[in-house]
Amino acid sequence: MRSADLDRVRSLPLFGVMSDEAFKNVTGGAFLQKFPAGTTLLTEGDTVDFLYVLLDGSVELGASWNDKDTILAVLRPVSTFILAAVVLDADALMSAQTIERSDILMLSGEALRRAMREDAAFSVAVAQELSGCYRGLVRAIKNQKLRGGLERLANYLITQKIRQGGADTFSLPHEKRLLASVLGMTPENLSRAFASITDYGVVINGPQVTIARPSVLERLAKPDPLIDNHTPPSAAPTGKAQRERWPTDRNQRTGS
Structure with a gap:
Protein backbone atom coordinates (compact mmCIF):
# COMPACT_ATOMS: atom_id res chain seq x y z
CA MET A 1 0.00 0.00 0.00
CA ASN A 143 -37.77 13.07 4.79
CA GLN A 144 -39.46 10.01 3.28
CA LYS A 145 -42.49 9.94 5.57
CA LEU A 146 -43.24 13.65 6.02
CA ARG A 147 -42.68 14.94 2.47
CA GLY A 148 -44.11 14.26 -0.93
CA GLY A 149 -41.92 13.47 -3.90
CA LEU A 150 -41.87 17.06 -5.20
CA GLU A 151 -40.81 18.37 -1.78
CA ARG A 152 -38.07 15.73 -1.52
CA LEU A 153 -36.75 16.69 -4.95
CA ALA A 154 -36.81 20.40 -4.06
CA ASN A 155 -34.78 19.82 -0.90
CA TYR A 156 -32.38 17.55 -2.77
CA LEU A 157 -31.71 20.29 -5.32
CA ILE A 158 -31.15 22.87 -2.58
CA THR A 159 -28.73 20.48 -0.90
CA GLN A 160 -26.83 19.88 -4.14
CA LYS A 161 -26.59 23.60 -4.78
CA ILE A 162 -25.00 24.12 -1.35
CA ARG A 163 -22.71 21.11 -1.66
CA GLN A 164 -21.44 22.25 -5.04
CA GLY A 165 -20.44 25.73 -3.94
CA GLY A 166 -23.71 27.68 -3.85
CA ALA A 167 -23.93 28.68 -7.53
CA ASP A 168 -27.43 28.75 -9.00
CA THR A 169 -26.33 26.39 -11.79
CA PHE A 170 -24.90 22.96 -10.95
CA SER A 171 -24.92 19.37 -12.21
CA LEU A 172 -26.81 16.39 -10.87
CA PRO A 173 -24.22 13.93 -9.54
CA HIS A 174 -26.15 10.83 -10.65
CA GLU A 175 -28.22 9.60 -13.53
CA LYS A 176 -31.93 10.02 -12.94
CA ARG A 177 -32.60 6.29 -12.51
CA LEU A 178 -30.28 6.22 -9.52
CA LEU A 179 -31.57 9.56 -8.23
CA ALA A 180 -35.13 8.24 -8.27
CA SER A 181 -34.14 5.34 -6.07
CA VAL A 182 -32.27 7.39 -3.49
CA LEU A 183 -35.25 9.77 -3.28
CA GLY A 184 -37.65 6.87 -2.77
CA MET A 185 -39.47 7.45 -6.06
CA THR A 186 -40.14 5.54 -9.24
CA PRO A 187 -38.44 6.88 -12.38
CA GLU A 188 -41.88 7.86 -13.68
CA ASN A 189 -42.72 9.83 -10.53
CA LEU A 190 -39.33 11.53 -10.64
CA SER A 191 -39.94 12.56 -14.26
CA ARG A 192 -43.28 14.08 -13.24
CA ALA A 193 -41.62 15.85 -10.31
CA PHE A 194 -38.95 17.34 -12.61
CA ALA A 195 -41.71 18.53 -14.95
CA SER A 196 -43.64 20.10 -12.04
CA ILE A 197 -40.66 21.73 -10.40
CA THR A 198 -40.09 23.98 -13.43
CA ASP A 199 -43.09 25.96 -12.14
CA TYR A 200 -40.91 26.95 -9.18
CA GLY A 201 -38.12 28.52 -11.20
CA VAL A 202 -36.00 25.43 -11.82
CA VAL A 203 -34.54 24.97 -15.31
CA ILE A 204 -33.46 21.44 -16.26
CA ASN A 205 -31.09 20.90 -19.18
CA GLY A 206 -29.96 17.27 -19.11
CA PRO A 207 -27.85 16.83 -15.95
CA GLN A 208 -27.53 20.61 -15.55
CA VAL A 209 -29.87 22.36 -13.13
CA THR A 210 -30.41 26.09 -12.70
CA ILE A 211 -32.36 27.44 -9.75
CA ALA A 212 -33.54 30.72 -11.24
CA ARG A 213 -35.81 31.70 -8.34
CA PRO A 214 -34.25 30.35 -5.13
CA SER A 215 -36.80 31.96 -2.81
CA VAL A 216 -39.68 30.37 -4.70
CA LEU A 217 -38.06 26.93 -4.53
CA GLU A 218 -37.36 27.34 -0.81
CA ARG A 219 -41.02 28.15 -0.16
CA LEU A 220 -41.88 24.82 -1.75
CA ALA A 221 -39.10 22.87 -0.02
CA LYS A 222 -39.46 24.37 3.46
CA PRO A 223 -36.00 23.11 4.49
CA ASP A 224 -35.86 22.12 8.14
CA PRO A 225 -32.63 21.75 10.17
CA LEU A 226 -34.22 18.80 11.99
CA ILE A 227 -34.57 16.96 8.68
CA ASP A 228 -31.99 18.47 6.34
CA ASN A 229 -28.26 18.68 6.94
CA HIS A 230 -27.16 21.35 4.47
CA THR A 231 -23.65 21.77 5.86
CA PRO A 232 -21.16 20.41 3.30
CA PRO A 233 -19.07 17.66 4.98
CA SER A 234 -15.81 19.24 3.85
CA ALA A 235 -16.78 22.53 5.49
CA ALA A 236 -18.21 21.20 8.72
CA PRO A 237 -16.17 21.71 11.88
CA THR A 238 -15.05 18.75 13.91
CA GLY A 239 -17.91 17.79 16.19
CA LYS A 240 -21.56 16.90 15.87
CA ALA A 241 -22.10 18.83 12.61
CA GLN A 242 -19.38 16.80 10.94
CA ARG A 243 -20.54 13.47 12.32
CA GLU A 244 -24.12 13.73 11.06
CA ARG A 245 -24.11 12.06 7.68
CA TRP A 246 -25.88 12.85 4.47
CA PRO A 247 -28.75 10.36 4.26
CA THR A 248 -28.50 9.39 0.59
CA ASP A 249 -25.50 10.91 -1.14
CA ARG A 250 -22.39 11.20 0.97
CA ASN A 251 -18.70 11.85 0.90
CA GLN A 252 -18.42 10.30 4.33
CA ARG A 253 -19.37 7.11 6.11
CA THR A 254 -22.30 4.82 6.61
CA GLY A 255 -22.96 2.09 9.14
CA SER A 256 -25.35 -0.90 8.76
Whole structure:
Protein backbone atom coordinates (compact mmCIF):
# COMPACT_ATOMS: atom_id res chain seq x y z
CA MET A 1 0.00 0.00 0.00
CA ARG A 2 1.11 3.51 -0.75
CA SER A 3 1.74 5.77 2.22
CA ALA A 4 -0.51 8.35 0.54
CA ASP A 5 -3.44 5.92 0.75
CA LEU A 6 -2.75 5.27 4.43
CA ASP A 7 -2.63 9.02 5.03
CA ARG A 8 -6.08 9.41 3.47
CA VAL A 9 -7.46 6.70 5.76
CA ARG A 10 -5.72 8.21 8.76
CA SER A 11 -7.36 11.58 7.99
CA LEU A 12 -10.86 10.16 8.54
CA PRO A 13 -12.36 11.10 11.94
CA LEU A 14 -12.87 7.39 12.64
CA PHE A 15 -9.14 6.64 12.47
CA GLY A 16 -7.60 10.00 13.33
CA VAL A 17 -7.77 9.43 17.08
CA MET A 18 -6.19 5.98 17.08
CA SER A 19 -2.78 5.48 18.55
CA ASP A 20 -0.02 4.92 16.00
CA GLU A 21 0.40 1.35 17.21
CA ALA A 22 -3.31 0.56 16.90
CA PHE A 23 -3.49 2.09 13.42
CA LYS A 24 -0.47 0.07 12.34
CA ASN A 25 -2.04 -3.13 13.65
CA VAL A 26 -5.36 -2.44 11.90
CA THR A 27 -3.81 -1.57 8.54
CA GLY A 28 -0.97 -4.09 8.70
CA GLY A 29 -3.12 -6.88 7.29
CA ALA A 30 -5.18 -4.65 5.00
CA PHE A 31 -5.10 -4.89 1.25
CA LEU A 32 -6.05 -2.53 -1.54
CA GLN A 33 -7.99 -3.80 -4.55
CA LYS A 34 -9.07 -2.18 -7.80
CA PHE A 35 -12.58 -3.13 -8.92
CA PRO A 36 -14.19 -2.42 -12.31
CA ALA A 37 -17.60 -0.78 -12.57
CA GLY A 38 -20.52 -3.03 -11.75
CA THR A 39 -18.60 -5.27 -9.33
CA THR A 40 -20.63 -6.67 -6.44
CA LEU A 41 -18.52 -6.25 -3.31
CA LEU A 42 -20.95 -7.98 -0.98
CA THR A 43 -24.58 -9.06 -0.95
CA GLU A 44 -27.03 -8.48 1.88
CA GLY A 45 -26.96 -11.48 4.15
CA ASP A 46 -23.25 -12.09 3.55
CA THR A 47 -20.88 -12.53 6.45
CA VAL A 48 -18.86 -9.32 6.82
CA ASP A 49 -15.16 -9.95 7.28
CA PHE A 50 -13.89 -6.49 6.36
CA LEU A 51 -14.54 -2.81 6.79
CA TYR A 52 -14.42 -1.24 3.35
CA VAL A 53 -12.75 2.13 2.71
CA LEU A 54 -13.53 3.71 -0.65
CA LEU A 55 -10.45 5.62 -1.82
CA ASP A 56 -11.39 6.29 -5.45
CA GLY A 57 -14.52 5.78 -7.54
CA SER A 58 -18.08 5.41 -6.25
CA VAL A 59 -20.19 2.71 -4.62
CA GLU A 60 -23.92 2.24 -4.25
CA LEU A 61 -25.45 0.52 -1.25
CA GLY A 62 -28.77 -1.17 -1.87
CA ALA A 63 -31.21 -3.88 -0.90
CA SER A 64 -33.85 -6.08 -2.50
CA TRP A 65 -37.00 -7.89 -1.44
CA ASN A 66 -39.72 -9.73 -3.31
CA ASP A 67 -38.30 -8.79 -6.75
CA LYS A 68 -37.99 -5.13 -5.71
CA ASP A 69 -34.68 -3.27 -5.57
CA THR A 70 -33.72 0.02 -3.99
CA ILE A 71 -30.60 2.12 -3.52
CA LEU A 72 -30.04 3.31 0.03
CA ALA A 73 -26.89 5.40 -0.36
CA VAL A 74 -24.28 6.48 -2.88
CA LEU A 75 -20.75 6.91 -1.56
CA ARG A 76 -17.83 8.99 -2.81
CA PRO A 77 -14.22 9.00 -1.56
CA VAL A 78 -13.08 8.89 1.09
CA SER A 79 -15.81 6.79 2.71
CA THR A 80 -16.12 3.74 4.91
CA PHE A 81 -19.10 1.42 4.91
CA ILE A 82 -20.58 -1.60 6.73
CA LEU A 83 -19.16 -0.41 10.06
CA ALA A 84 -22.12 -1.56 12.19
CA ALA A 85 -21.95 -5.08 10.79
CA VAL A 86 -18.21 -5.17 11.52
CA VAL A 87 -18.68 -3.98 15.11
CA LEU A 88 -21.40 -6.57 15.76
CA ASP A 89 -19.70 -9.29 13.71
CA ALA A 90 -23.07 -9.63 11.98
CA ASP A 91 -24.34 -10.26 8.46
CA ALA A 92 -24.63 -7.35 6.04
CA LEU A 93 -28.02 -5.67 5.78
CA MET A 94 -27.08 -4.01 2.48
CA SER A 95 -25.46 -4.99 -0.78
CA ALA A 96 -22.57 -2.95 -2.16
CA GLN A 97 -21.66 -2.50 -5.83
CA THR A 98 -19.21 -0.25 -7.61
CA ILE A 99 -20.73 2.35 -9.92
CA GLU A 100 -17.42 3.11 -11.62
CA ARG A 101 -13.89 1.79 -11.41
CA SER A 102 -13.03 1.98 -7.71
CA ASP A 103 -10.05 1.54 -5.42
CA ILE A 104 -11.13 -0.01 -2.13
CA LEU A 105 -9.10 -0.73 0.97
CA MET A 106 -10.29 -3.70 3.02
CA LEU A 107 -9.53 -3.74 6.75
CA SER A 108 -9.90 -6.85 8.88
CA GLY A 109 -13.06 -6.81 10.97
CA GLU A 110 -11.40 -8.83 13.70
CA ALA A 111 -8.47 -6.37 13.86
CA LEU A 112 -10.91 -3.47 14.19
CA ARG A 113 -12.85 -5.16 17.00
CA ARG A 114 -9.59 -5.88 18.79
CA ALA A 115 -8.57 -2.22 18.40
CA MET A 116 -11.88 -1.17 19.95
CA ARG A 117 -11.15 -3.30 23.01
CA GLU A 118 -7.63 -1.97 23.36
CA ASP A 119 -7.91 1.70 22.30
CA ALA A 120 -10.50 3.71 24.24
CA ALA A 121 -10.23 6.76 21.96
CA PHE A 122 -10.96 4.60 18.92
CA SER A 123 -13.97 3.06 20.66
CA VAL A 124 -15.37 6.54 21.29
CA ALA A 125 -14.77 7.44 17.63
CA VAL A 126 -16.69 4.33 16.55
CA ALA A 127 -19.58 5.26 18.87
CA GLN A 128 -19.63 8.79 17.45
CA GLU A 129 -19.53 7.45 13.91
CA LEU A 130 -22.44 5.09 14.44
CA SER A 131 -24.40 7.77 16.29
CA GLY A 132 -23.96 10.08 13.31
CA CYS A 133 -25.15 7.32 11.00
CA TYR A 134 -28.21 6.75 13.20
CA ARG A 135 -29.10 10.45 13.15
CA GLY A 136 -28.66 10.48 9.38
CA LEU A 137 -31.05 7.54 9.16
CA VAL A 138 -33.64 9.37 11.27
CA ARG A 139 -33.36 12.39 8.97
CA ALA A 140 -33.82 10.17 5.92
CA ILE A 141 -36.91 8.46 7.39
CA LYS A 142 -38.46 11.81 8.31
CA ASN A 143 -37.77 13.07 4.79
CA GLN A 144 -39.46 10.01 3.28
CA LYS A 145 -42.49 9.94 5.57
CA LEU A 146 -43.24 13.65 6.02
CA ARG A 147 -42.68 14.94 2.47
CA GLY A 148 -44.11 14.26 -0.93
CA GLY A 149 -41.92 13.47 -3.90
CA LEU A 150 -41.87 17.06 -5.20
CA GLU A 151 -40.81 18.37 -1.78
CA ARG A 152 -38.07 15.73 -1.52
CA LEU A 153 -36.75 16.69 -4.95
CA ALA A 154 -36.81 20.40 -4.06
CA ASN A 155 -34.78 19.82 -0.90
CA TYR A 156 -32.38 17.55 -2.77
CA LEU A 157 -31.71 20.29 -5.32
CA ILE A 158 -31.15 22.87 -2.58
CA THR A 159 -28.73 20.48 -0.90
CA GLN A 160 -26.83 19.88 -4.14
CA LYS A 161 -26.59 23.60 -4.78
CA ILE A 162 -25.00 24.12 -1.35
CA ARG A 163 -22.71 21.11 -1.66
CA GLN A 164 -21.44 22.25 -5.04
CA GLY A 165 -20.44 25.73 -3.94
CA GLY A 166 -23.71 27.68 -3.85
CA ALA A 167 -23.93 28.68 -7.53
CA ASP A 168 -27.43 28.75 -9.00
CA THR A 169 -26.33 26.39 -11.79
CA PHE A 170 -24.90 22.96 -10.95
CA SER A 171 -24.92 19.37 -12.21
CA LEU A 172 -26.81 16.39 -10.87
CA PRO A 173 -24.22 13.93 -9.54
CA HIS A 174 -26.15 10.83 -10.65
CA GLU A 175 -28.22 9.60 -13.53
CA LYS A 176 -31.93 10.02 -12.94
CA ARG A 177 -32.60 6.29 -12.51
CA LEU A 178 -30.28 6.22 -9.52
CA LEU A 179 -31.57 9.56 -8.23
CA ALA A 180 -35.13 8.24 -8.27
CA SER A 181 -34.14 5.34 -6.07
CA VAL A 182 -32.27 7.39 -3.49
CA LEU A 183 -35.25 9.77 -3.28
CA GLY A 184 -37.65 6.87 -2.77
CA MET A 185 -39.47 7.45 -6.06
CA THR A 186 -40.14 5.54 -9.24
CA PRO A 187 -38.44 6.88 -12.38
CA GLU A 188 -41.88 7.86 -13.68
CA ASN A 189 -42.72 9.83 -10.53
CA LEU A 190 -39.33 11.53 -10.64
CA SER A 191 -39.94 12.56 -14.26
CA ARG A 192 -43.28 14.08 -13.24
CA ALA A 193 -41.62 15.85 -10.31
CA PHE A 194 -38.95 17.34 -12.61
CA ALA A 195 -41.71 18.53 -14.95
CA SER A 196 -43.64 20.10 -12.04
CA ILE A 197 -40.66 21.73 -10.40
CA THR A 198 -40.09 23.98 -13.43
CA ASP A 199 -43.09 25.96 -12.14
CA TYR A 200 -40.91 26.95 -9.18
CA GLY A 201 -38.12 28.52 -11.20
CA VAL A 202 -36.00 25.43 -11.82
CA VAL A 203 -34.54 24.97 -15.31
CA ILE A 204 -33.46 21.44 -16.26
CA ASN A 205 -31.09 20.90 -19.18
CA GLY A 206 -29.96 17.27 -19.11
CA PRO A 207 -27.85 16.83 -15.95
CA GLN A 208 -27.53 20.61 -15.55
CA VAL A 209 -29.87 22.36 -13.13
CA THR A 210 -30.41 26.09 -12.70
CA ILE A 211 -32.36 27.44 -9.75
CA ALA A 212 -33.54 30.72 -11.24
CA ARG A 213 -35.81 31.70 -8.34
CA PRO A 214 -34.25 30.35 -5.13
CA SER A 215 -36.80 31.96 -2.81
CA VAL A 216 -39.68 30.37 -4.70
CA LEU A 217 -38.06 26.93 -4.53
CA GLU A 218 -37.36 27.34 -0.81
CA ARG A 219 -41.02 28.15 -0.16
CA LEU A 220 -41.88 24.82 -1.75
CA ALA A 221 -39.10 22.87 -0.02
CA LYS A 222 -39.46 24.37 3.46
CA PRO A 223 -36.00 23.11 4.49
CA ASP A 224 -35.86 22.12 8.14
CA PRO A 225 -32.63 21.75 10.17
CA LEU A 226 -34.22 18.80 11.99
CA ILE A 227 -34.57 16.96 8.68
CA ASP A 228 -31.99 18.47 6.34
CA ASN A 229 -28.26 18.68 6.94
CA HIS A 230 -27.16 21.35 4.47
CA THR A 231 -23.65 21.77 5.86
CA PRO A 232 -21.16 20.41 3.30
CA PRO A 233 -19.07 17.66 4.98
CA SER A 234 -15.81 19.24 3.85
CA ALA A 235 -16.78 22.53 5.49
CA ALA A 236 -18.21 21.20 8.72
CA PRO A 237 -16.17 21.71 11.88
CA THR A 238 -15.05 18.75 13.91
CA GLY A 239 -17.91 17.79 16.19
CA LYS A 240 -21.56 16.90 15.87
CA ALA A 241 -22.10 18.83 12.61
CA GLN A 242 -19.38 16.80 10.94
CA ARG A 243 -20.54 13.47 12.32
CA GLU A 244 -24.12 13.73 11.06
CA ARG A 245 -24.11 12.06 7.68
CA TRP A 246 -25.88 12.85 4.47
CA PRO A 247 -28.75 10.36 4.26
CA THR A 248 -28.50 9.39 0.59
CA ASP A 249 -25.50 10.91 -1.14
CA ARG A 250 -22.39 11.20 0.97
CA ASN A 251 -18.70 11.85 0.90
CA GLN A 252 -18.42 10.30 4.33
CA ARG A 253 -19.37 7.11 6.11
CA THR A 254 -22.30 4.82 6.61
CA GLY A 255 -22.96 2.09 9.14
CA SER A 256 -25.35 -0.90 8.76
